[in-house]
Amino acid sequence: MEQQKRYGHFDDQHREYVITDPQTPWPWINYLGNEDFFSLISNTAGGYSFYKDAKFRRITRYRYNNVPMDNGGRYFYVKDGDTVWNPGWKPSKTPLDFYECRHGMSYTRITGRKNGVEASVLFFVPLKKWAEVQKLTLSNQSNETKNLKLFSFEEWCLWNAATDMENFQRNFSTGEVEIEGSTIYHKTEYRERRNHYAFYHVNTPIQGFDTDRETFVGLYNEFANPDAVMEGKPRNSHAHGWSPIASHYIEVTLAPGESKDFVFLLGYIENEQDQKFAAPQVINKDKAQALIAELNTTEKVDKAFAELNAYWDALLNIYKVKTGNDKLDRMVNIWNQYQCMVTFNFSRSASFFESGVGRGMGFRDSNQDLVGFVHQIPPRARQRIIDIASTQFPDGGCYHQYQPLTKRGNNDIGGGFNDDPCWLIFGTVAYIKETGDFSILDEMVPFDNQPGSEVTLFEHLKISMDHVIKNLGPHMLPLIGRADWNDCLNLNCFSWDPNESFQTTENVSEGTKAESLMIAGLFVVTGKDYVALCKKIGKDAEAERMQQAVDSMIEAVKKHGWDGEWYLRAYDFYGRKIGSNECEEAKIFIESQGWCTMAEIGADEGMVAKSLDSCKKYLECEHGMVLNNPAFTKYIYEYGEISSYPEGYKENAGIFCHNNPWVIIGECIAGRGNDAWSHYAKILPSYVEEKYQTLHKVEPYVNCQMVAGKDAYKPGEGKNSWLTGTAAWMWYTVSEFILGIKPDYDGIRIDPCLPETATDYTVQRKFREADYEITIHPNGAQKGVKSITLDGQPVAGTVIPYSAGKHTVEVTM
Ligand code: GLC
Ligand code: GLC
Numbered sequence: 001m002e003q004q005k006r007y008g009h010f011d012d013q014h015r016e017y018v019i020t021d022p023q024t025p026w027p028w029i030n031y032l033g034n035e036d037f038f039s040l041i042s043n044t045a046g047g048y049s050f051y052k053d054a055k056f057r058r059i060t061r062y063r064y065n066n067v068p069m070d071n072g073g074r075y076f077y078v079k080d081g082d083t084v085w086n087p088g089w090k091p092s093k094t095p096l097d098f099y100e101c102r103h104g105m106s107y108t109r110i111t112g113r114k115n116g117v118e119a120s121v122l123f124f125v126p127l128k129k130w131a132e133v134q135k136l137t138l139s140n141q142s143n144e145t146k147n148l149k150l151f152s153f154e155e156w157c158l159w160n161a162a163t164d165m166e167n168f169q170r171n172f173s174t175g176e177v178e179i180e181g182s183t184i185y186h187k188t189e190y191r192e193r194r195n196h197y198a199f200y201h202v203n204t205p206i207q208g209f210d211t212d213r214e215t216f217v218g219l220y221n222e223f224a225n226p227d228a229v230m231e232g233k234p235r236n237s238h239a240h241g242w243s244p245i246a247s248h249y250i251e252v253t254l255a256p257g258e259s260k261d262f263v264f265l266l267g268y269i270e271n272e273q274d275q276k277f278a279a280p281q282v283i284n285k286d287k288a289q290a291l292i293a294e295l296n297t298t299e300k301v302d303k304a305f306a307e308l309n310a311y312w313d314a315l316l317n318i319y320k321v322k323t324g325n326d327k328l329d330r331m332v333n334i335w336n337q338y339q340c341m342v343t344f345n346f347s348r349s350a351s352f353f354e355s356g357v358g359r360g361m362g363f364r365d366s367n368q369d370l371v372g373f374v375h376q377i378p379p380r381a382r383q384r385i386i387d388i389a390s391t392q393f394p395d396g397g398c399y400h401q402y403q404p405l406t407k408r409g410n411n412d413i414g415g416g417f418n419d420d421p422c423w424l425i426f427g428t429v430a431y432i433k434e435t436g437d438f439s440i441l442d443e444m445v446p447f448d449n450q451p452g453s454e455v456t457l458f459e460h461l462k463i464s465m466d467h468v469i470k471n472l473g474p475h476m477l478p479l480i481g482r483a484d485w486n487d488c489l490n491l492n493c494f495s496w497d498p499n500e501s502f503q504t505t506e507n508v509s510e511g512t513k514a515e516s517l518m519i520a521g522l523f524v525v526t527g528k529d530y531v532a533l534c535k536k537i538g539k540d541a542e543a544e545r546m547q548q549a550v551d552s553m554i555e556a557v558k559k560h561g562w563d564g565e566w567y568l569r570a571y572d573f574y575g576r577k578i579g580s581n582e583c584e585e586a587k588i589f590i591e592s593q594g595w596c597t598m599a600e601i602g603a604d605e606g607m608v609a610k611s612l613d614s615c616k617k618y619l620e621c622e623h624g625m626v627l628n629n630p631a632f633t634k635y636i637y638e639y640g641e642i643s644s645y646p647e648g649y650k651e652n653a654g655i656f657c658h659n660n661p662w663v664i665i666g667e668c669i670a671g672r673g674n675d676a677w678s679h680y681a682k683i684l685p686s687y688v689e690e691k692y693q694t695l696h697k698v699e700p701y702v703n704c705q706m707v708a709g710k711d712a713y714k715p716g717e718g719k720n721s722w723l724t725g726t727a728a729w730m731w732y733t734v735s736e737f738i739l740g741i742k743p744d745y746d747g748i749r750i751d752p753c754l755p756e757t758a759t760d761y762t763v764q765r766k767f768r769e770a771d772y773e774i775t776i777h778p779n780g781a782q783k784g785v786k787s788i789t790l791d792g793q794p795v796a797g798t799v800i801p802y803s804a805g806k807h808t809v810e811v812t813m
Pocket of ligand 1: 486
């Protein structure tokens with residue numbers, strides 16, 4: 001493999017990824033904000049901001065899939081004589097003497113230098129504030145005085161990001177702004193039903209401004225060369241309709257060696273209904289001014305930034321590993337945990353592949369994401385579980401998605417995805433094991449958000465299990481419904497109409513025989529967890545009842561779900577096998593191998609080992625394991641969306657990173673540490689970063705949903721970065737199964753599964769009110785703990801019993 005061009009590198013000490021060439025193979029982005037106000041920011045300062053919901057409260061405008069790519073963002077133009085440049089290179093694309101973008105934990109710093117002037121911008125959203133800070137430092141590094149003209153730029157979105165892109169007959173007439181001092185206010189629709197507005201402020205007097213896009217840019221120009229900037233003259237335009245923007249104009253004189261800070265603030269405000277106006281047509285600006293007053297000096301901003309860093313110190317101090325392998329340590333200690341928090345905040349709503357106007361929160365996605373952040377923010381995980389469970393139906397089925405602002409189930413997509421209920425057990429068990437908080441089981445939780453319908457959360461778990469048991473097919477395996485985890489295996493859809501959604505079209509569900517082995521495995525894994533939970537809380541009869549159901553499922557899989565070398569994937573509507581050696585294409589699928597090996601179904605009969613070997617033989621390639629093999633080469637009417645994708649992409653034999661960890665965990669449970677590690681390292685970003693920055697294309701510091709598989713045109717090319725269940729699964733895999741630190745009801749279970757080359761390592765783990773320092777001595781073993789001492793005393797078994805305080809643990813394998 002020839003050496004690929006590199007665009008950046010990790011800086012572990014600062015927890016940053018440093019991009020040194022602005023022309024990355026795709027925009028490499030970061031996320032700002034942790035609670036209500038959020039922003040996406042690319043390495044050239046592209047992107048946008050929103051309040052809570054990327055669809056309904058979009059603050060700034062963004063044009064997806066544009067030419068050029070990543071067009072629109074927060075831009076600073078420096079005009080130095082005849083030269084116009086931007087610190088992030090775009091949009092003017094004037095070649096810089098120096099460029100650097102540092103993506104850190106909820107902040108990004110972009111620095112550019114040109115002709116002896118440096119502009120460095122720190123972007124972040126302070127904790128608990130509804131605003132994005134942009135602290136710009138301009139310094140004169142030359143020997144002469146510099147007279148610079150500085151223009152800022154933001155473009156307002158008219159709040160609803162969907163209608164903003166289409167309802168122009170209305171939009172072009174509604175835009176309204178106010179300008180007061182150094183603040184530009186955006187108040188479109190405030191005169192009627194909106195009680196919120198946005199503003200863009202700078203903490204210095206300005207010498208001009210613009211608020212009308214066409215006047216500022218010029219109808220036949222681009223962001224690269226706006227009229228006002230090229231001429232060095234603001235127009236002081238006041239937008240009425242069309243496209244409102246916010247641009248400040250500031251004249252800056254810098255002596256040699258001098259530097260100045262400017263604090264720009266993009267804020268969002270909500271007013272009470274009776275407090276909306278200061279005078280007729282004039283918005284009440286009190287809250288905006290109060291917010292500005294909190295962040296209008298370098299000192300205040302630096303303090304807010306220090307608080308943000310301390311917040312991340314605390315989050316990342318909960319689980320820290322030291323193995324001596326930088327590529328592993330940086331993913332475990334920094335980037336994997338960071339990506340999990342981002343997926344917690346954004347679910348699947350807003351990335352450079354998710355436009356923010358589509359999906360809300362997924363029922364299954366959100367439950368899985370939970371295992372990635374429950375150790376960091378348990379109270380918010382608790383709330384998330386209650387929110388999710390509140391969208392369940394009384395029969396145990398669930399809305400497939402819900403809206404983040406209203407928390408209501410999404411009627412457009414509805415329910416009928418038969419894996420969904422099981423995930424509620426998965427999420428809840430993870431929460432209780434982390435926190436020891438069994439009281440969540442007694443919370444009263446409604447069905448479909450209907451007041452009066454409340455039952456305990458435990459009841460919700462029970463009907464979730466029952467939903468599977470009550471929906472078994474002819475082989476006593478779970479009916480698949482509209483789809484299981486694989487949204488694209490739509491066995492009751494049968495569509496020839498390109499305008500139909502594969503997920504919501506069910507032409508033929510009556511009389512279906514379509515069954516899923518993936519749900520069967522998932523049911524056994526979560527069923528065992530449910531049984532253990534019932535025993536723990538003294539519900540022995542219920543434990544017994546469910547154990548029988550789990551046992552029957554295991555028998556059904558062994559009898560009807562085994563193909564000889566691997567587990568089948570499903571039975572179709574007519575009861576024909578899917579994922580079998582008998583099939584012409586797609587003879588083997590990854591999902592059922594993952595779940596049935598995790599469930600250890602048929603381990604004694606050798607099924608687990610054979611299945612794992614088959615994954616290596618048929619699914620594995622240089623870049624990870626593909627979803628199915630061979631890829632479908634033609635559309636199969638009976639299978640739905642899966643075969644609609646060209647070979648090697650997405651659910652048709654792409655490397656769908658989300659499910660690689662399932663097989664890796666299967667390997668770990670089977671004690672095959674070398675294999676587990678080699679699968680893991682293939683999709684671990686830091687290993688990919690080292691080898692394939694150009695080919696991989698998307699950000700090398702986080703996982704992406706899909707890497708093109710071995711049947712694709714360009715195997716190894718990544719897509720759909722950031723918002724993917726892969727983040728949580730990678731975390732769960734490495735923290736609990738590879739490094740082997742597993743929270744349990746009564747303490748921490750220690751059960752690593754390592755490559756035989758592993759050397760001694762230490763994990764610092766805060767757990768409830770305790771602080772453990774755990775050192776593992778693998779001694780060349782892949783699996784199997786021989787002895788444990790806790791504070792010098794031997795411990796029987798593999799669970800360190802929980803007690804508050806500081807503890808030292810030594811583990812010998
Ligand atoms: C996407 C969806 C997830 C689904 C997966 C496989 O990642 O968000 O719900 O399980 O695709 O189809
Ligand atoms: C499409 C995608 C799948 C995703 C689903 C979400 O089917 O291929 O990955 O889960 O849409 O609606």
